[in-house]
Amino acid sequence: MPAVKKNAECIGIGQVFKKLMKDIGSPVDFELPESLNKWKHTSYSFIRRNVYLTKKIKRRLDDDGIFCSCSSPAGSSGVCGKDCLCR
Numbered sequence: 001m002p003a004v005k006k007n008a009e010c011i012g013i014g015q016v017f018k019k020l021m022k023d024i025g026s027p028v029d030f031e032l033p034e035s036l037n038k039w040k041h042t043s044y045s046f047i048r049r050n051v052y053l054t055k056k057i058k059r060r061l062d063d064d065g066i067f068c069s070c071s072s073p074a075g076s077s078g079v080c081g082k083d084c085l086c087r
Contacts, residue, residue, distance in 0.1 A: 070080045 068080055068084045070084050
């Protein structure tokens with residue numbers, strides 16, 4: 001009995017694929033769009049053992065963080081108050 005059931009499943013699957021092939025039609029070769037064919041490859045650096053062979057130019061950028069300009073009042077142990085930007 002299991003062999004008959006397996007045969008019926010194969011025929012059913014075969015019919016599904018035949019129907020899909022009818023719906024799809026004839027195959028078409030894939031072609032890239034013209035804009036991608038004209039695209040130039042970008043340059044890259046060769047890497048050996050996760051270390052760049054060319055030296056990376058180090059640039060020091062100015063800090064653009066928020067810094068407080070608080071000054072400690074006489075007799076106070078803390079520098080910043082509750083309205084300080086760095087809190």
